[in-house]
Amino acid sequence: MSENLSKNKYAFADRAELILIAILGEKKGKEAFRKIIYPFGGSLVYIPSETKLSKEERNKRIRSAFNGENYNELARKHGISARWVRKIIHKR
Numbered sequence: 001m002s003e004n005l006s007k008n009k010y011a012f013a014d015r016a017e018l019i020l021i022a023i024l025g026e027k028k029g030k031e032a033f034r035k036i037i038y039p040f041g042g043s044l045v046y047i048p049s050e051t052k053l054s055k056e057e058r059n060k061r062i063r064s065a066f067n068g069e070n071y072n073e074l075a076r077k078h079g080i081s082a083r084w085v086r087k088i089i090h091k092r
Contacts, residue, residue: 059088 016036021029062074066089075082 062088 017029017033020032023029024032058078062078062085065074066085071082071085071089075085078085
């Protein structure tokens with residue numbers, strides 16, 4: 001591993017620990033960080049953006065509200081095309 005990449009990896013770990021401490025407080029933040037390190041330490045872990053999470057929640061709402069015919073209604077409600085609603089509905 002290059003020296004620069006190695007430094008970035010450790011810098012990210014330091015920032016992650018500081019963020020958890022800021023959110024959860026000193027003791028709980030360090031405990032949470034240790035719980036993350038145990039199963040994932042040394043691995044590359046993908047952390048989705050908030051946008052991705054909100055899209056997944058939107059897609060679940062669309063699937064649950066779908067009645068077999070209301071593609072256009074759901075498209076208007078969620079600000080997407082009816083074609084995109086169809087893709088969401090038929091993707092499982």
